[in-house]
Amino acid sequence: MNHMKTIAIILFVLTYILLMFLPKYRAYIALLAAAIFVVIGAMPLGHIFGAINWNVIMMIAGTMGVVALFIESRMPARMADIMIEKLPDVKWAIIALSLFAGFISAFVDNVATVLMVAPIALTISKKLGISPVKSIIAIAISSNLQGAATLVGDTTSILLGGYANMDFLDFFYYKGQPGMFFVVEISALVATAVLLLIFRKENKPISGLEREVVEDYFPSYLLLFMVLMLIMASFLPVKPSITNGIICTSLFAIGMGRNVLKYREKGAIKRYLKEVDYFTILLLVGLFVVIGALTEVGVVKDIANIFVSISGDNIFVIYSLLLWVSVLLSAFIDNIPYIATMLPVTASIASILGVDPTVLYFGLLSGATLGGNMTPIGASANIAGLGILRRAGYEVKPGEFMKISVPFTLAAVLVGYGLVWFFWG
Numbered sequence: 001m002n003h004m005k006t007i008a009i010i011l012f013v014l015t016y017i018l019l020m021f022l023p024k025y026r027a028y029i030a031l032l033a034a035a036i037f038v039v040i041g042a043m044p045l046g047h048i049f050g051a052i053n054w055n056v057i058m059m060i061a062g063t064m065g066v067v068a069l070f071i072e073s074r075m076p077a078r079m080a081d082i083m084i085e086k087l088p089d090v091k092w093a094i095i096a097l098s099l100f101a102g103f104i105s106a107f108v109d110n111v112a113t114v115l116m117v118a119p120i121a122l123t124i125s126k127k128l129g130i131s132p133v134k135s136i137i138a139i140a141i142s143s144n145l146q147g148a149a150t151l152v153g154d155t156t157s158i159l160l161g162g163y164a165n166m167d168f169l170d171f172f173y174y175k176g177q178p179g180m181f182f183v184v185e186i187s188a189l190v191a192t193a194v195l196l197l198i199f200r201k202e203n204k205p206i207s208g209l210e211r212e213v214v215e216d217y218f219p220s221y222l223l224l225f226m227v228l229m230l231i232m233a234s235f236l237p238v239k240p241s242i243t244n245g246i247i248c249t250s251l252f253a254i255g256m257g258r259n260v261l262k263y264r265e266k267g268a269i270k271r272y273l274k275e276v277d278y279f280t281i282l283l284l285v286g287l288f289v290v291i292g293a294l295t296e297v298g299v300v301k302d303i304a305n306i307f308v309s310i311s312g313d314n315i316f317v318i319y320s321l322l323l324w325v326s327v328l329l330s331a332f333i334d335n336i337p338y339i340a341t342m343l344p345v346t347a348s349i350a351s352i353l354g355v356d357p358t359v360l361y362f363g364l365l366s367g368a369t370l371g372g373n374m375t376p377i378g379a380s381a382n383i384a385g386l387g388i389l390r391r392a393g394y395e396v397k398p399g400e401f402m403k404i405s406v407p408f409t410l411a412a413v414l415v416g417y418g419l420v421w422f423f424w425g
Helices: 003-021 023-039 045-051 054-072 075-084 090-105 110-128 133-146 155-164 180-198 218-234 243-263 268-273 278-297 299-311 315-330 335-353 358-371 380-391 398-424
Strands: none
Touching (some): 003 023, 003 299, 023 278, 054 075, 054 110, 054 155, 054 218, 054 268, 054 278, 075 110, 090 133, 110 133, 110 380, 133 380, 133 398, 155 278, 155 358, 180 358, 218 243, 243 268, 278 335, 299 315, 299 335, 315 335, 315 358, 315 398, 358 398, 380 398
C-alpha cells in the first residue's frame, strides 16, 4: 500500500468517527476532511467540481422547498383527518397513520413526514386520554421504510438515482424487472401485519375529531406536478445530467414566487429558503469530495477487492454480506454518509466480478434504509419522532422503542432481502 493510500484511509476513518460522535458538526467535519484531501493532493483541484453530484444536490434542495410549501398548506393533516374519520378504534388509527406516513414518505422527506403526521397522533391521544408513544414510533419507522420506494422519497434514494443514473420510473420498473417500489411496498405490507399484531389490544374507540382546514391547494398541485415532471423526464432519451435537479429547484422557485405575489409577505423568500436543509447539502458536498479522493487514490477499489475476497467471488454471498452489514451499521450510524461511501464500492465490486450492479445497489439501499429503523438513533425520522414525544412530556427508553422497531424492521428486511434477490439475483 502506497503512502497516499495510507494517509487517505487514516483520514477517512477519523472523519467517520467524528461524523458518528459529533452529529451536530457533521457538515463542517465533511467539508474540513474534503479540504484536507485537496491540500494533500489526493483530490486534484480540477476534479473537485466533477466529484460533486450537482443533480443530487439540486434535487434535494428543490424537493425540500416544495415539501415545505406543501406542509404549510396543511393538506397532509387534512388528508389524515378524513382518513381517520372512517376508523373504529386506536389500533386501526395507528395502522392507518403509519400507512399514511409511509405513503407520504414515498414522495416527501422522512423527517418532514413525521413532522406532518405526528401532531395528528398527538391530537388523537390527547382527546382519548392515551399515550401517543406507540403511534408516533409506528409513524417514524413506517416513514423511514417507505422512503426507499421512489426516487424522491429519501436522500439515500436520490443518492442512488444520481450515482446509477436512474430516473423516477426506474424505481418502479428497471431493466425489465420490478423496481424498488414493489420491493418496499410488499415489505411494508408484511411489516404492517407485524404492527397489527403488536397493537392488537389497542381497542379504544375514536370519535369527534375536528377536520383541518385547507385554504390553499396550489402547493399540493405543485408537488403532484413535480412528480409528473420527473416521470416525463424519465422518457427523454437525451437530457442534461442535472435535469431532475432543474425540475425540482425550478418548481420550488415558482412556488416561492407565487406565494410572495399572492400574500405580499415581507421576507417570505428568506423564510422559504430557510426551509432547505443546508446542513445536509453541505455534508453531501463534503462527502462527495472525500469519496472522490478515495476513488482517485484507489482505496474504493481496495475495499471492493476485500468484499470479493471474503465472498470467494460468489455474488449471492456478496449481496447477503452487503445487505446485512448495511442493516447492522445503519442501526447506529447515519445512512447518508454510509450510502454515499458504499455506492462507488458497490460499483467497483460489480466491475471486478463483471456483473450487473443492480442487485447490489438495491441490496445496499434496502439494508441501509431499513436498518435505520432498528434503533432510536438509526434514522433521522426516529430522532424527530422521539423529539416530538419529548416536547410533549414523554421520554422513550431504547427498549420501549425497539419492542416495536425490531420486529417491524426484521420483517421488512427479510422480505426485501428475498425479493431483491428473486427479481435481480
